Amino acid sequence: MKIFTSALVTETNTFSTFPTTLRSFEELGIVRGPVADDVLSDVGPIVKQWRRLAAAHGDTVQEGVYAIAQPAGIVEAAAYRQLRGEILAALKQALPVDMVLLFLHGAMVADGVDDCEGDLIAAIRAEAGSACVIGVELDPHCHMSNTMATQADAIILMREYPHVDYEARAVELFELCRAAAAGATRPVMAVADCAMVGFYPTTAQPMRGLVDRLAEVERLPGILSASYVHGFPWGDVPDAGSKVLVVADGDRALAEQTAQELARALYRARSALQPRLESVAQVLDPAPAGPFPVILADAGDNPGGGAPCDHTALLAALLQRPALRCAFGMLWDPEAVAACRAAGQGAQLRLRIGGKAGPASGHGLDLDVTVHGVAEQHFQRAGQLHDPLGSAAWVRCAGVDIVLVSRRQQTLSPTAFTGLGVPLHEAQVIAVKSSHHYYAEFSRLSSNCHVIETGAALSMDFARLPYRRRSMAFFPAVANPIPELA
Structure with missing residues (x-):
């Protein structure tokens, strides 16, 4: 069989004032053609799995265009048109193909296109034809649209949050689609809307039990795959919200x-x-007795959800508690990083930190700091992910070790600190810019983890989010929007 693969990944916060541009994708690198295993964060390992499986079956793989951007605001129309066009052009050169495998996010919104993934899948269907099997791997924080479900043959979502299973799901997608292309199965999909908006870490109950049940469901006769669609709360589009997706073998009623x-x-x-x-x-308050370290997550300023990553409320609170040894990071501030690099290690200077990107950034802090470490090319490593962070600096103020970076990214790993020399083992409190992806690595240091309300951009008061385009008939805005499910 001949297989075409491609990827287009970003998560759009429609409330964000930061547009996603072509340069946003270029920052992480746009790969045209074969992609190395160690680039483009999650994309490389997924493509490696598809290559490995294809080789085991004696199939050939034509690799298209792969692009990923840090979550931000609406994608500029020209950027989406160009990347969409390049993917379609690469597909045309590869035709005819038996399978198309796509790694997409599912919550990409461009100027004039609410459902970029559905639009792209439909365009690929038009080019590849009805006989081609189209499979898609999505992030669970997606908007599951009718177009996606009708134009693709099979969609599989990552099951875990943090998303530690993206490779396992890629393997599952390949095997499901290849069986369909060989005529052994006939996948059909069904989507059920739960009329909910929420935030569902899978490391704690009751979501842990709900996710574990999916494996049981997939062992039932006729069920090929089952997924929970968490939804992305900060995307104001009609398809936003929590849903369930089931793929069955030829039996739509069962699905x-x-x-x-x-x-x-x-x-x-x-x-x-x-x-x-x-x-x-x-x-x-009062000062905790342990277990240490206490880990605080600033979910409201998580750049993984499109927040600026330079809000300072949590940092200010730590500075007010000098009796605690604290580590704080990563805060996005290219100007402060440049000042630290110019001053050099060991320098003492007055530095304005954070509060620079816009109204959602809060107020900057004017601090007397000592520069303890600088790096021209800093990175963090989480699992197989080698995540570049640009130039970076480690400064200390009043017993708080602060990591500043020039590339906006959430804190995924202790290496974001230790790679600069921060003595993380001395910290009683570690504060990170992340909602829950931090948990995969930081929970190895401590189970004493807390999500903190800081008043930053990503409000979890879902009932009061300023939606204009999606229906407000959802929980928790309405106590029981679907009585028949209760």
């Missing part, structure tokens, strides 16, 4: 029935699934 059963289980847990954020005072 629909199973999707409804899983949707009912998610819906009945809706109150227990609401996020429980804490204040700094609740966690640190």
Whole structure:
């Protein structure tokens, strides 16, 4: 068989004032043709798995265009048109193909296109023809549209949050699609809408149990795959929200029935699934007795959801508690990094940190700091991910070690600190810019983890998000929007 693969990945926060441009994709690198395993964060390992499986079957792989951008605001129309056009041009050169495998996010919104993934899949279907099997791997924080579900043959979502299973899901997608292309199965999909907006880490109950049930469902006769669509709360589009996707073998009624059963289980847990954020005072006052380190997550300023990553409220709270040894990072501030690099290691200077990107950034802090470390090319490593962070600096102020970076990215790994020399083992409190992806690596240091309310950009008061385009008939804005699921 001949297989075409490609990727276009970004998550659009429609409330963000930062546009996503072609340069946003170029920052991480746009690969045209074969992609190395160690580039483009998650893309390389996924393509490696598809290559490996194809070789085992004696198939050939034509690799197209791969582009990924850090989450931000709406994608500029010209940028989307260019990347879409390049993917389609690469597909045309590869035709005819038996399978198309795509790695997409699912919550990409461009100026004039609410559903970029659905639009792209439909265009690929038009080029590749009805006989071609199209499979798509999506992030669970996606908007599951009708176009996606009708134009693709099979869609599989990452199951875990943090997303530690993206390679496993890529393998599952390949095997499902190849069986369909060989005529052994006939996948059909059904989607059930739960009328919910939420935030669902899979490391804690009740979401852990709900996710574990998916494996049981997939062992039922006729079920090929089942996925929970978490949805991306900060995307104001009609398709936003939590859903369930089921792929069955030729039996659409079975797919629909199973999707409804899983949707009912998610819906009945809706109150227990609401996020429980804490204040700094609740966690640190009086001074905690341990276990150490205490890990604080600034979910509101998570750049992985499109936030600026230079909000300073949590840092200010740590500075007010000098009795605690703290580490804080990563804060996006290219100007402060440049000042530290110019001053050099060991320098003492007055530095304005954070609060620079816009209204959602809060206020900058004027601090007397000592520069303890600088790096021209800093990175963090999480699992197989080698994540470049640009130039960076480690400064200390009043017992707080602060990591500043020039590339906007959430904190995924302790190496974001230790790679600059920060003595993380001495920290009683570690504060990170992340919602939950930090947990995969930092929970190895401590189970004493807390999500902190800082008043930053990504509000989890979902009922009060300023939606204009999606229906407000969802939980928690409405207590019981689908009575038949209760």
